[in-house]
Amino acid sequence: MSGICNVALLGQKFMGRAHSNAYLKVDKFFNVPIRPVMHTIAGLDLISLAPFASRWGWKNYSTSWKEVVKDPNVHLVDVSTPNYMHADQALAALSNGKHVACEKPLADTLKDARAMKSAAARASKCRTFVWYNYRRCPAVALAHQLVREGRIGRIYHVRAQYLQSWGVPETPLVWRFQKKYAGSGAHGDLNAHIIDMARFVTGQEIVEVNGAVAETFVTHREVPEPPAKPIAGRTRSAATRKKTMGKSDVDDCVLFLARLSGGGVASFEASRLAIGHQNNNMIEINGEHGALRFSFEDMNLLWYYDAREEARTAGWRRIMCTSARNHPYAGAWWPDAHVIGYEHTFVNMVADMMAVLAGEEPIVPLPTFADAYETQRVLEAALMSAKERSAIKLSEVK
Ligand code: SOE
DSSP, rough: OEEEEEEEOOOHHHHHHHHHHHHHHHHSSSSSSEEEEEEEEEEEOOHHHHHHHHTOOOOOOEOOOHHHHOOTTTTEEEOOGGGHHHHHHHHHHHHHTOOEEEOOOSSSSSSHHHHHHHHHHOOOOOOEEEEGGGSSHHHHHHHHHHHHHHOOOOOEEEEEEEEOOOTTTSOOOOOOHHHHHHSSSSSSIIHHHHHHHHHHHHHOOOOEEEEEEEEEEOOOOOOOSSSSOOOOOOOOOOOGGGOOOEOOSSOOOEEEEEETTTOEEEEEEESOOOOTTSSEEEEEESSSEEEEEGGGGGGTEEEEETTEEEEEEOOOOEEEEEOOOSSSGGGGGTTTOOOOHHHHHHHHHHHHHHHTTTTTOOSSOOOOOHHHHHHHHHHHHHHHHHHHSSSSEGGGGG
């Protein structure tokens, strides 16, 4: 791999599009030391695969991911499939000597996540990455830097919430509502992000989980119709379709409390039924010298309270994280104060992945399989706490 990195992307849905866009854009905005080449897209549905490949610029497409991960021309395998497929695909890619970038959560079970972490450790020539993309919002990266510089001092509280509302009863039974595909619901989908964010920004580990509650409010959902098949030249109309209901067996929300390795305490709350919130990935950290606050719904902003300022004028400072010379990633994009959005976090991540593959430092640390495994242990501890109605020490979760 000299100068280029041939990428094979597994999955062509929501994340498939987000990642394709990132590979397509990265070298237009960043001076990457290695340029990703969109080599092969793999997906199950041949009918949509060819147009997807041509729209996004993938050179090849295949319905066999097992063949793709063996292709000697591929350097990096990007696993962007539903959670239950992560382990098989990542393990196959690692055993073929590929670098792997895997969507979050690392896996649907702790057992699979452990196998992935161990395989990554054995494959010493392969680099692993996990798409915890929110680390690469400039405001979150800045929060990480400010904590490291001691700007808020000792951390007392972390308050993390990821609140969405798309899980209303009318939403059909997509894979994210089925344990066999997703592992869990809002927990693995959303708590995974905020656990990673809390660990990343504070630089501390979660050492104990307590008081977890998990609830499934919507237990049955409409089974989505497969694409209509023509019957004798006609398609069945929506009116004549019979509505079938299926079981939603994952949590709609999981809340829990935690203790941090630095002695502070934290609360986590993830819900897909937080009516009024759309994609509110939020964290607030209160320390002895100040506080930081971020919400993805205003992702260009970081709020900073400096408790060392004179009380007369002290207050929350609204930092617009778009200054090319001052804020992580901002210099790659538009002139100062021209804001960025969701898709940029993925492009920023590809830029950092290419830096790491070239032996350079990323702008802020990238999650590896070993790192994401620590997040997975916290997810597991919360499920144990909810089940046993007790405190769980992370040392008990291997
Ligand atoms: C759905 O809840 C979802 O798309 C998550 O799966 C993503 O990880 C998150 O970034 C946005 O919401």
